Amino acid sequence: MTTATATAHTDDHHGPEKGLMRWIKTTNHKDIGSLYLWFAFTMVLIGGAMAMVIRMELFQPGMQLIDPQFFNQMTTMHGLIMVFGAIMPAFVGLGNWLIPMMIGAPDMALPRMNNWSFWILPFAGGILLSTFFMEGGAPAFGWTFYAPLSTTFAPDSTDFFIFAVHLLGFSSIMGAINIIATVLNMRAPEMKLMDMPLFVWTWLITSFLLIGAMPVLAGAVTMMLTDRNFGTTFFDATGGGDPVLFQHIFWFFGHPEVYIMILPAFGVISHIVPTFARKPLFGYSSMVYAAASIAFLSYIVWAHHMFSTGMPVAGELYFMYATMLIAVPTGVKVFNWVSTMWRGSMTFEAPMLWAISFVFLFMIGGFSGLMVGIAPADIQYHDTYFVVAHFHYVLVTGALWSIIAATFYWLPKWTGKMYNETLAKVHFWWAVISVNVLFFPQHFLGLAGMPRRIPDYSLQFADFNMISSIGGFAFGASFILFTYIVIDCIRNGKPADARPWEGAKGLEWTLEPKAQYHSFNTPPTRALIEKESQNS
Amino acid sequence: MNEQEYYVPSGTYWPIIGSIGVATLFVGFANQMHGASWGGSIMALGFAILVFMMFGWFSQVVKESTSGMYNSQVDRSFRWGMSWFIFSEVMFFAAFFAALFYARQLSVPWLGGADNNMFTPELWDGFRATWQQIAFNTPGATLQSGTAVSVPTQLVDAWGLPALNTALLLLSGVTLTFAHHALRAGHRNKIISWLVATIVLGVLFLGFQITEYGHAYHDGLKLTSGIYGSTFYMLTGFHGFHVTVGVLMLTVILYRVQKGHFSADNHFGFEGVAWYWHFVDVVWLGLFIFVYWL
Amino acid sequence: MSRLTSLLGGLVVIVSANVFAEYGFNMTQGVTSISRDIYGLHMTVFWICVAISIIVFGVMIYSLVVHRKSQGVVAANFHESTKAELLWTVVPIIILVSMAIPASTVLIDLEDTSKAEMTIKITGHQWKWQYDYPKEGISFISNLKQDSKDLIYSGNNRHKNYLLEVDNNLVLPVDTSIRLLITSNDVIHNWWVPDFGVKQDANPGFINDAWVQIDEIGTYRGQCAELCGKDHGFMPIVVDVVSKADYAKWVLKQQTAKAATLAKSSKTWREEELISLGQKVYNTNCSSCHGITGKGISGVFPALKGSPIATGDIKKHISIVLHGKAGTAMASYKNILGDADIAAVITFERTAFGNQMGDLIQPVQIKAAR
Ligand code: HEA
Ligand code: HEA
Ligand code: CUA
Numbered sequence A: 001m002t003t004a005t006a007t008a009h010t011d012d013h014h015g016p017e018k019g020l021m022r023w024i025k026t027t028n029h030k031d032i033g034s035l036y037l038w039f040a041f042t043m044v045l046i047g048g049a050m051a052m053v054i055r056m057e058l059f060q061p062g063m064q065l066i067d068p069q070f071f072n073q074m075t076t077m078h079g080l081i082m083v084f085g086a087i088m089p090a091f092v093g094l095g096n097w098l099i100p101m102m103i104g105a106p107d108m109a110l111p112r113m114n115n116w117s118f119w120i121l122p123f124a125g126g127i128l129l130s131t132f133f134m135e136g137g138a139p140a141f142g143w144t145f146y147a148p149l150s151t152t153f154a155p156d157s158t159d160f161f162i163f164a165v166h167l168l169g170f171s172s173i174m175g176a177i178n179i180i181a182t183v184l185n186m187r188a189p190e191m192k193l194m195d196m197p198l199f200v201w202t203w204l205i206t207s208f209l210l211i212g213a214m215p216v217l218a219g220a221v222t223m224m225l226t227d228r229n230f231g232t233t234f235f236d237a238t239g240g241g242d243p244v245l246f247q248h249i250f251w252f253f254g255h256p257e258v259y260i261m262i263l264p265a266f267g268v269i270s271h272i273v274p275t276f277a278r279k280p281l282f283g284y285s286s287m288v289y290a291a292a293s294i295a296f297l298s299y300i301v302w303a304h305h306m307f308s309t310g311m312p313v314a315g316e317l318y319f320m321y322a323t324m325l326i327a328v329p330t331g332v333k334v335f336n337w338v339s340t341m342w343r344g345s346m347t348f349e350a351p352m353l354w355a356i357s358f359v360f361l362f363m364i365g366g367f368s369g370l371m372v373g374i375a376p377a378d379i380q381y382h383d384t385y386f387v388v389a390h391f392h393y394v395l396v397t398g399a400l401w402s403i404i405a406a407t408f409y410w411l412p413k414w415t416g417k418m419y420n421e422t423l424a425k426v427h428f429w430w431a432v433i434s435v436n437v438l439f440f441p442q443h444f445l446g447l448a449g450m451p452r453r454i455p456d457y458s459l460q461f462a463d464f465n466m467i468s469s470i471g472g473f474a475f476g477a478s479f480i481l482f483t484y485i486v487i488d489c490i491r492n493g494k495p496a497d498a499r500p501w502e503g504a505k506g507l508e509w510t511l512e513p514k515a516q517y518h519s520f521n522t523p524p525t526r527a528l529i530e531k532e533s534q535n536s
Numbered sequence B: 001m002n003e004q005e006y007y008v009p010s011g012t013y014w015p016i017i018g019s020i021g022v023a024t025l026f027v028g029f030a031n032q033m034h035g036a037s038w039g040g041s042i043m044a045l046g047f048a049i050l051v052f053m054m055f056g057w058f059s060q061v062v063k064e065s066t067s068g069m070y071n072s073q074v075d076r077s078f079r080w081g082m083s084w085f086i087f088s089e090v091m092f093f094a095a096f097f098a099a100l101f102y103a104r105q106l107s108v109p110w111l112g113g114a115d116n117n118m119f120t121p122e123l124w125d126g127f128r129a130t131w132q133q134i135a136f137n138t139p140g141a142t143l144q145s146g147t148a149v150s151v152p153t154q155l156v157d158a159w160g161l162p163a164l165n166t167a168l169l170l171l172s173g174v175t176l177t178f179a180h181h182a183l184r185a186g187h188r189n190k191i192i193s194w195l196v197a198t199i200v201l202g203v204l205f206l207g208f209q210i211t212e213y214g215h216a217y218h219d220g221l222k223l224t225s226g227i228y229g230s231t232f233y234m235l236t237g238f239h240g241f242h243v244t245v246g247v248l249m250l251t252v253i254l255y256r257v258q259k260g261h262f263s264a265d266n267h268f269g270f271e272g273v274a275w276y277w278h279f280v281d282v283v284w285l286g287l288f289i290f291v292y293w294l
Numbered sequence C: 001m002s003r004l005t006s007l008l009g010g011l012v013v014i015v016s017a018n019v020f021a022e023y024g025f026n027m028t029q030g031v032t033s034i035s036r037d038i039y040g041l042h043m044t045v046f047w048i049c050v051a052i053s054i055i056v057f058g059v060m061i062y063s064l065v066v067h068r069k070s071q072g073v074v075a076a077n078f079h080e081s082t083k084a085e086l087l088w089t090v091v092p093i094i095i096l097v098s099m100a101i102p103a104s105t106v107l108i109d110l111e112d113t114s115k116a117e118m119t120i121k122i123t124g125h126q127w128k129w130q131y132d133y134p135k136e137g138i139s140f141i142s143n144l145k146q147d148s149k150d151l152i153y154s155g156n157n158r159h160k161n162y163l164l165e166v167d168n169n170l171v172l173p174v175d176t177s178i179r180l181l182i183t184s185n186d187v188i189h190n191w192w193v194p195d196f197g198v199k200q201d202a203n204p205g206f207i208n209d210a211w212v213q214i215d216e217i218g219t220y221r222g223q224c225a226e227l228c229g230k231d232h233g234f235m236p237i238v239v240d241v242v243s244k245a246d247y248a249k250w251v252l253k254q255q256t257a258k259a260a261t262l263a264k265s266s267k268t269w270r271e272e273e274l275i276s277l278g279q280k281v282y283n284t285n286c287s288s289c290h291g292i293t294g295k296g297i298s299g300v301f302p303a304l305k306g307s308p309i310a311t312g313d314i315k316k317h318i319s320i321v322l323h324g325k326a327g328t329a330m331a332s333y334k335n336i337l338g339d340a341d342i343a344a345v346i347t348f349e350r351t352a353f354g355n356q357m358g359d360l361i362q363p364v365q366i367k368a369a370r
């Protein structure tokens, strides 16, 4: 960080190209961020439409709409698309848009690779979705694709799924490398690590999770590929392998993966809460350490997804203890947010509403996580709707919530315009009520004994399923309003101030109302950085 | 370019070409595996597109670099990029090593009844849990995938070709370091000879590896020889693939040295490849110890 | 009058108990010591979480109500307190440790199968359970009952145990410590009966174990709890827990029945007999993959209608049913179906779906081919 940088050199200082080519050739972090966000949004709609099919079929007992095989395809593709297509790309999109602005840089460190990270995604998504039209249909073995259901017992289309996962992994790894290089190398020379906003911190930590976990997933699908086509026996006991080995490898990736989807969310919330409490973030450094501890712990708890696979007792005990430990740093985060609100001067604009409900609902999801983490009790919870409730509370009212919150919070900076606050409030209340009607009863279903991934159920589960489905349809419809609000803001929004939120801190708010194409051509000064730092 | 300025590259078509390339490659591969006659050609096409992309993209970067458009910040970004890419490769190999350790320490003994699996042997008549000989123990077995287990007649001896190969690769690490020293001292001829030596050692390694595969295959050790064959070929195979890529990269670097692309203090291209080569080296040490020796 | 009230009162109790049973929203306490321990843990952890929630949510809601700009509050400026940070790191750790201790005890108890008095082997198949009593020499397959199957696609009202009934219940003696050996023949299944507190994966190639000691006579239901393909939702488990005396009787009856089945395979069967038995066997064992109308599912399960094997060489047909085909979902039926059943189902397959082969296969032919 010794270079004192003065003016930016750009080949395209006249602004972006026009037309489609702008988007295909672009190396600009804002363009790429927008591409990611729109891609993710499309995937939410596709994945959500699949969830609607699931909820329609589960509306009442009996098979009415689809057959069991197709139901499994819906479940699987819903999980895959939401995780790999919606939440992860949305966070990469946010990272792209915000990180250079927050660290006083003109762009990402490796802009051409950034372009490639994005432009692999549509191909991966295309290959994944094309399996619907192949013989044997789309993957139907769950987003966790346990062998041997996904190896010996799966149709040929599975190999296309494998390659799609390879591509998705490749994209994520490149994205993560880029973020690490950007944060470590493009940061304004005057900005110390402990000056960085929390969103940047959490993304940096997330990148390490991605780089550590995604290649392992690539390894897992590669072994699947050779088991399926070349006679290896990694997951086949006949040759000395073990189907449970697949689960170990998968969850070594899969557990960090779920924190990949929540750490940036923690970052977002750590921006919004102080802004609308008009009070500095409480415990900045403990927030950083907590995020790092969560990341570290997430690598050593994976087998809590496997309590009923017949692991040796010592293993089960270890994984139970390690899992329970995660509650500690996560608790630190929750308590810090609450302390930030405490004696603040709060207002409740849309981003704050989403952030507050995040804290409430994520905590409910965290608690059910803790419950399923108790190994002997997980014997009863595992593979029931209790788990489904758990992970939707952390994923939908956690990850997705933070993405929506971030959208409202930074939309003025992205577009230079203000969204319609009244509509946004209506949208919030609609969504927050319906999402609880959708997922809360699933706790009861799980405890009463309804397994997950079943297309039909016995009568004692009928009532709660119907309630859940009704909540689901209402929640799905809320996305129509959301789409309208965003498009309305882009087209007809009133011009916004450069710093539209009274209490907002951060370098991004020092830019023009609609942030300029290359964020910082001159790095911000020490004085400015200190003034805008969360750590003061 | 001015050290005081940020470098922001121009727009580019290469990534989208690359995406089309890999997608074509994979779609071709999948169809090839399912017996489509045209799968192979599509694969080749995809591969060709990828090679085209790499040539194009890298020459653009080289051109920009040699024309002085990059400053030290760009150089650092490349370094961060390359090192974390290598780390991701480490994790990829880690998955296969994990499979090896798991099978060896856990699943094979379990199949023999260890730990809380005292009943499992009921499923496997006459099975003895001994690593490496796993295939010997399941003669006539049919894998779940339907293929018959291939029973090797002999085991791979660590102290034959594998030991020689270890020596070759370690030596190549040394020669490459000499080349690097020569580069920093600015002796172009020396760089070239050390580089050539490294490449020759790499090629020799590959040659012996292929010979060894030939022997092993002849003795019946195949991908279908149970978990030992699986881990053996997958680990050494991916390693061999990485050596091949490394050799190609070294060759490009040799060419660039001849062209005079590198200076004593600005030669990230060289260093990136050297890191990669050392990484391949270290992986081999792991392989030698855990796959061949122990 | 008082009789009426007590009657009414009794009715209310019965009805509400019933309602509670049918629309349960909490975990069952079950009928084994393990399931009760688990329930206890579940409730303890739950109440701890509720308590923490009340505190945290309470503070938050108070703050949300009181510390508003609209109330004219001016924001404070504190943003650090090592004491507070320490407090809310240490206190959760203490709470967690207090949860971990009882949890460990239950876990260790749950995994200790050494005190078993008898052993049963459970094998998962796509999509049915096989139960073996190795010592008693009893073995049978347990499929979703036809009643339920018929209702799945019909718009009719569904009965009480819809999807939770099987053709052959597992029968276990009460108050006996039983070791369950659990494995699978194809993909991973999971044998789960909530009332027993047993949920154990059935892994192909490995045998897992679990144990139960059931305290109450009754019928208990569960389901497969690991995604195992198309009919994962349709492989229930029903266990009849009976007195030890009734269990002994049941064992005897099974052993006699086995002898009768053996006798059946030596007799020569008439065509109608074969076909009607064959249809029954087909519908319970084969239709989940090959379809009631023999059309299968393209790309996953082949059609038998006009299939080269079902309309070709009889030997090949017998062979694929007896031995299955490795590397596919087509399992070997050698140890699942008797000679008569296999002969019947093959005869049926060669006659039905317009296959019109018209050949009869007798149980003796199957016996010979084994
Ligand atoms: C964003 C995603 C996300 C997050 C953040 C979490 C968070 C946690 N998860 Fe979750 N989980 C998933 C996504 C996530 N999970 C998914 C997708 C699955 C299912 C995968 C599949 O099978 O398809 C799953 C499944 C899953 C299982 C396996 C269940 C099963 O299949 O049987 C387990 C078991 O241990 C678990 C545990 C936890 C724990 C302990 C946490 C903890 O991090 C929670 C910590 C938070 C709190 C505890 C609340 C706040 C803390 C305080 C207020 C402090 C005070 C608290 C105490 C002292 C108790 N999760
Ligand atoms: C990150 C992710 C994420 C998100 C956001 C969601 C969102 C939703 N999910 Fe879930 N879900 C998973 C991740 C996620 N999910 C995972 C990982 C699994 C496990 C998969 C497995 O078992 O393998 C799962 C499984 C899962 C199940 C269990 C299936 C089973 O076990 O059989 C159910 C059932 O109710 C469900 C429902 C929903 C619903 C109703 C939503 C809603 O929140 C969705 C709301 C959004 C919309 C509805 C989009 C709006 C679209 C439009 C407005 C366009 C018009 C569309 C229509 C035609 C209506 N999901
Ligand atoms: Cu068997 Cu699910």
Ligand SMILES: [Cu+2]
Binding pocket: A254, A255, A258, A301, A302, A304, A305
């Ligand atoms: Cu987890």
